C-alpha cells in the first residue's frame with residue numbers, strides 16, 4: 231500500500247484534473263461555434279498527448295441475472311483511420327451534455343499519454359481522457375438525427391476458429407427481418423408509425439474468424455474493434471457493406487458478459503462511414519427483443535431507467551431500451567419479443583410529428599387528450615412535455631396500453647418520465663411510491679390522480695379515460711390556487727376555470 235501522504239496527493243491531483251476537465255468542456259459548450267484556445271494542462275510524463283477525431287458510443291447489455299451495471303464504451307476515430315478506445319470520466323461526459331450528444335461529434339482530447347501508449351499496444355485497455363474539447367462543427371440538428379425511410383441492416387454470422395457450432399440457421403436470421411409479426415421490419419414500422427423500416431435487410435451465411443474466442447474475450451466485454459474488423463473481413467466476399475446502414479454481428483459463442491450496440495466509424499468496400507453496429511452472443515439473437523434493443527442503440531437511443539437510484543438501468547418496464555426481458559411478449563421461434571420504447575425516445579428519432587406533441591413552458595392550465603403510443607394513427611396527442619423552470623430538465627407524459635408490441639405491459643395507464651438530457655440514462659420513470667418496482671401503481675397514473683412537483687409549481691392530473699387514452703390536465707406555474715385548495719386529493723371538480 232502506498233503511504234497515506236502519497237495517496238492523499240493522488241486523490242488531490244485527480245480532483246484537480248477532473249475539475250479542470252469539467253471547466254474546459256463547460257467553456258467549450260458555452261463558446262460553441264467559435265474557435266478558442268484551450269488551457270494547456272501538464273501531462274503526467276511532461277509531454278502533451280492529444281488526439282482529434284470523431285467520437286462514437288457503444289452500449290453494453292446483459293442477460294437476466296448478469297451484472298446490472300450499465301456499460302458505455304467510447305471510441306475515437308481519427309482521420310487516418312486509427313481507432314482508440316477512450317475512458318472518459320463520468321463528470322466529463324456529463325459536462326459535454328451526455329453520451330448521446332457526444333456521439334458523432336468531432337472532438338479533441340488530451341490523454342494521460344503513458345496510458346495512451348499502453349492502450350495502443352493493448353486494445354482492451356482504454357486511453358484515459360484528462361480533458362475534452364468539442365470542436366465547433368455543427369451539432370447535428372434534430373431533423374438530421376431523425377431516422378426515416380428504409381434502414382437496411384445486414385446480419386453477418388461469425389464462428390470463432392475453435393467453436394464449430396452454428397446455434398441458428400441462416401433462414402432463422404433471414405426470417406428475423408420479416409415484415410410480419412414479430413419480424414424486425416414489422417417491429418420498426420410499428421414503433422415509428424411507418425416513418426422508418428428495415429426493408430432491404432439481409433443475412434449471409436456463417437463464416438469463420440481467424441482466431442479462437444480467447445483472442446477476443448476480455449473481462450471488459452470483448453475486443454469490439456477486433457471482433458468488428460475480423461467478422462466484417464470474413465463476411466466481405468458476400469456483402470457490399472455500403473448498401474447497408476447497420477451491421478448485426480451474430481457470434482457463435484459469448485465473448486464476455488455483454489451484448490453491445492452503438493455506432494462505429496468503419497472503412498469497408500472502399501467507403502468510410504459511421505455504421506450502426508451490434509455485437510450479439512447466442513443469448514442475444516435467441517431473443518429478438520435483444521436485437522431490437524441493440525438496434526435501438528444503433529439508431530441513437532440511450533437507456534432509460536426507473537427511479538430507484540441504483541446502478542441498474544435495465545429496470546424500467548415501460549421501455550425496450552431498459553427492461554427488455556420482462557413485461558414482454560414471447561414468440562416460440564424468436565424468444566422474448568421487443569416491447570415499444572418511451573415517447574421521449576420516439577421523439578429523439580423524429581417519429582412524433584410536431585402536431586402530436588404539446589410542449590408546455592409558460593404559466594397556465596392546459597388540457598390534452600393523449601392516445602396510447604401503440605395506436606398507429608390518431609387525431610390526438612402522443613406526447614406532452616412540461617419544462618422544469620430554470621433547468622434543462624422536463625417531464626414527459628404519455629399513455630401506454632396492452633396492445634401490439636406493448637401487449638404484456640403492466641396495464642393501461644398514464645406514465646410520466648423525468649428527462650435530464652445530460653444524465654447517463656436521460657429519462658427516469660416518475661414513481662414516488664416503491665420506485666424499485668416500476669410496474670406497480672406508483673408508476674401508473676389513474677383517473678383522479680395527480681403528480682405534483684410542488685417546488686416547481688407543476689401538477690399533472692389524469693382527468694378522464696377515453697377509448698384509446700386519457701385526458702390530462704397540466705397546471706404550470708403560480709396559477710393562484712394549484713397547491714392551496716385540496717387539489718392534491720384528486721378533486722378535479724374543484725377546477726372550473728380553464729385557461730389559456
Ligand SMILES: [Zn+2]
Pocket residue numbers: 289290291523527533551
Ligand atoms: Zn443497452
